[in-house]
Amino acid sequence: MALAQITDSPSLGEVQRTNTLSRWASQHAAILLLGLVLLILPAVAGDFIFVQVVGWAMILGIIALSLMFLAGYGGMVSLAQMTVAGVSGYMITVFGASSLPAISLFWPWWVATPIAIAIAVAFGALTGVLSSRTEGIYTIMITLAIAAAFFYLTLQNWPIFNGFAGFTTIPAPIAFGVNWRHPLPLYYLILLFAALSYMAVLYVSRTPFGLALQGVRDNPRRMEAIGYNVTAHRVAAYAFAALFAAIGGILMVWLNNQISPGSNGIEASIDLLIIAVVGGLGHPIGAFIGAIIYVILRTFALDSLVAIGLDGRRFQTLIGVCFLAIVLFSPDGVIGLWRRWVARAHGGRSGS
Amino acid sequence: MATAFGGDSGARVPARGDALGRWVGHHPIAALALAVAVIVALWLILAPWPAGFEDVFGRKRLFINAIFNGITLGALYFLVATGFTLIFGLMRYVNLAHGSLYLFGGYMGYEAGEWTGSWLFGFVIAFISCAIVGMAMQFFIFRRMEGQDLRQTLVTLGLSIVFSDLMVWVWGGNAIQIDTPDYLMGPTPTPIVVAVKSSGDAVFLQYPRVRLVIFVAAVVIGIGMWLALHRTRIGVMIRAGVDDRDMLSVLGYRVQLLFILVFAFGAGLAGIAGIVGGTFQSISLGEDSHFLLASLQVVIVGGMGSIPGAALGAIIIGCAEQLGQTYFQNYATVLTFVIMVIVLALRPQGLLGRR
Numbered sequence: 287m288a289l290a291q292i293t294d295s296p297s298l299g300e301v302q303r304t305n306t307l308s309r310w311a312s313q314h315a316a317i318l319l320l321g322l323v324l325l326i327l328p329a330v331a332g333d334f335i336f337v338q339v340v341g342w343a344m345i346l347g348i349i350a351l352s353l354m355f356l357a358g359y360g361g362m363v364s365l366a367q368m369t370v371a372g373v374s375g376y377m378i379t380v381f382g383a384s385s386l387p388a389i390s391l392f393w394p395w396w397v398a399t400p401i402a403i404a405i406a407v408a409f410g411a412l413t414g415v416l417s418s419r420t421e422g423i424y425t426i427m428i429t430l431a432i433a434a435a436f437f438y439l440t441l442q443n444w445p446i447f448n449g450f451a452g453f454t455t456i457p458a459p460i461a462f463g464v465n466w467r468h469p470l471p472l473y474y475l476i477l478l479f480a481a482l483s484y485m486a487v488l489y490v491s492r493t494p495f496g497l498a499l500q501g502v503r504d505n506p507r508r509m510e511a512i513g514y515n516v517t518a519h520r521v522a523a524y525a526f527a528a529l530f531a532a533i534g535g536i537l538m539v540w541l542n543n544q545i546s547p548g549s550n551g552i553e554a555s556i557d558l559l560i561i562a563v564v565g566g567l568g569h570p571i572g573a574f575i576g577a578i579i580y581v582i583l584r585t586f587a588l589d590s591l592v593a594i595g596l597d598g599r600r601f602q603t604l605i606g607v608c609f610l611a612i613v614l615f616s617p618d619g620v621i622g623l624w625r626r627w628v629a630r631a632h633g634g635r636s637g638s
Numbered sequence: 639m640a641t642a643f644g645g646d647s648g649a650r651v652p653a654r655g656d657a658l659g660r661w662v663g664h665h666p667i668a669a670l671a672l673a674v675a676v677i678v679a680l681w682l683i684l685a686p687w688p689a690g691f692e693d694v695f696g697r698k699r700l701f702i703n704a705i706f707n708g709i710t711l712g713a714l715y716f717l718v719a720t721g722f723t724l725i726f727g728l729m730r731y732v733n734l735a736h737g738s739l740y741l742f743g744g745y746m747g748y749e750a751g752e753w754t755g756s757w758l759f760g761f762v763i764a765f766i767s768c769a770i771v772g773m774a775m776q777f778f779i780f781r782r783m784e785g786q787d788l789r790q791t792l793v794t795l796g797l798s799i800v801f802s803d804l805m806v807w808v809w810g811g812n813a814i815q816i817d818t819p820d821y822l823m824g825p826t827p828t829p830i831v832v833a834v835k836s837s838g839d840a841v842f843l844q845y846p847r848v849r850l851v852i853f854v855a856a857v858v859i860g861i862g863m864w865l866a867l868h869r870t871r872i873g874v875m876i877r878a879g880v881d882d883r884d885m886l887s888v889l890g891y892r893v894q895l896l897f898i899l900v901f902a903f904g905a906g907l908a909g910i911a912g913i914v915g916g917t918f919q920s921i922s923l924g925e926d927s928h929f930l931l932a933s934l935q936v937v938i939v940g941g942m943g944s945i946p947g948a949a950l951g952a953i954i955i956g957c958a959e960q961l962g963q964t965y966f967q968n969y970a971t972v973l974t975f976v977i978m979v980i981v982l983a984l985r986p987q988g989l990l991g992r993r
Contacts, residue, residue: 426734427937431938438970439975603799603804603807606800609799
């Protein structure tokens with residue numbers, strides 16, 4: 287028995303090494319392939335598909351990425367990330383251009399955009415200061431309360447947020463000789479920021495800060511004992527995550543050409559959590575996978591439900607049931623399903 | 639730590655007055671500020687306002703109405719939040735479907751009222767139907783994920799989405815108003831002076847009778863719950879479970895049964911509150927998230943898992959909301975939010991919560 291194990295072990299190690307190698311390659315091949323498809327997509331698909339479906343999914347992915355970063359690496363499930371996006375979206379309309387000259391200041395884009403992002407990041411950091419005073423499950427409650435408070439503020443406040451009407455006609459700027467309002471430039475702008483955000487999160491997760499944050503997630507007491515400032519790490523994580531939410535919020539406004547309380551409402555906040563959880567909190571790509579699934583469901587559920595003889599208006603139930611199924615059967619989301627499937631495929635091959 | 643709490647609460651309960659004295663001794667400035675605030679509030683409510691005062695702050699009728707609306711709204715919030723906080727305190731997950739239970743109770747009460755014509759019968763139906771839904775949720779779903787509080791919370795979220803969509807399906811998107819029964823219609827005179835006529839006669843406040851009755855009912859329910867928690871065997875079990883449910887389970891008590899009972903009771907209270915809300919205002923699409931938010935704010939301010947905390951938080955949030963709507967409409971929700979932030983900054987566990 288013991289002898290068999292000894293003779294077995296090198297070959298087992300070899301199998302494992304080739305497994306991890308091939309898994310690494312397959313994962314990166316998938317990302318590269320995905321990037322290529324996204325780059326050439328506008329050449330083969332219509333405006334609606336590449337802007338309203340894929341572009342919209344990438345924007346939701348960027349915002350969900352900020353939730354994924356906090357929840358996956360920091361262990362803090364924040365429902366206020368859509369609110370951060372809403373803050374930056376509202377700020378870009380207040381400082382930039384809209385159809386309401388009484389409120390909008392019409393500052394040039396290179397002033398308005400940084401201000402909007404700075405305010406949103408400050409808001410995100412403040413959320414972090416508040417919610418890191420408590421832990422775990424309380425974070426959901428506090429961030430949901432913050433999200434709801436901001437939603438009702440935008441709904442009731444007319445001097446700054448223009449009440450339930452919100453703002454319309456918020457054009458993307460004309461900069462560097464390119465009119466970003468056209469679908470094609472806007473699509474590539476979104477793609478650029480989606481790729482940058484994805485790489486930034488992946489990079490930061492491997493920096494000392496990202497590793498310390500994961501330590502804080504796993505055992506805050508021990509990290510505190512080692513000498514790390516747990517609260518500072520958490521607040522910094524909120525601020526960093528808010529940056530993506532803020533970028534996503536501005537792109538969202540430019541794509542939709544409008545913003546209203548519903549854009550950052552309670553439902554939108556919860557949908558964002560659904561996106562992140564369905565995709566999987568274990569890896570940044572999960573945010574984008576969840577977003578594309580959500581957008582496809584949302585865009586085509588009506589027709590497909592009608593096609594199989596059900597009421598098309600019940601797509602919210604469909605989304606809820608999908609979410610429940612994922613939470614009940616695969617807590618690590620679609621990524622978890624994928625990883626298990628890959629592991630099983632490889633396990634099967636090495637066994638045979 | 640758990641045993642320390644157990645010993646502490648055992649010693650504290652009989653000597654509540656003593657605890658208050660100790661608190662005043664430890665925080666003389668806070669106690670003084672609280673006493674001044676109570677006296678000012680009483681004066682504002684009971685005394686007729688001088689003329690100059692009314693010029694600055696508006697009419698007293700407005701203020702008194704806001705306060706009364708706030709307190710009765712607080713009673714409604716208490717009914718919703720107390721089930722929420724009880725479930726959280728015992729089972730340690732946030733039931734984000736609590737707002738859906740509130741809405742469901744309101745609709746069931748409305749249907750029962752339409753069928754039988756009895757407002758009170760609606761309460762029975764709402765309580766029972768919500769309790770059954772709650773029991774089913776606890777029995778079929780949450781029991782299977784014991785100890786995974788994040789996952790349980792996410793499941794409640796998914797359920798709330800499905801529930802709210804199904805309710806839109808059945809009852810549509812229009813607001814439904816539950817009719818106040820005849821014997822509770824109309825105003826009741828109260829001994830509070832709101833203005834003085836030029837002839838020198840005092841004008842007394844007239845206030846809707848149904849709201850006062852609901853307020854009294856909420857107080858009765860609150861006191862009843864306090865008594866049940868502190869004077870009955872099952873109350874002892876619940877309090878022990880809040881402190882340390884593993885220990886309770888080890889001692890041979892059927893914790894799962896207790897969980898189901900508490901979940902059923904909390905859900906039933908939310909259902910009752912649904913009828914109250916439908917009578918006060920109306921029930922419609924979106925009210926579920928409104929009342930979920932209210933419950934969150936109430937328990938964050940009052941203290942998570944504490945029933946007296948839920949009562950205090952409900953009154954504070956209710957009054958803040960109504961006063962905000964009366965005096966600065968554009969920023970009404972900011973007021974409740976600011977209160978929440980201040981509480982979190984000074985006492986993260988909530989006013990009456992404990993760590």
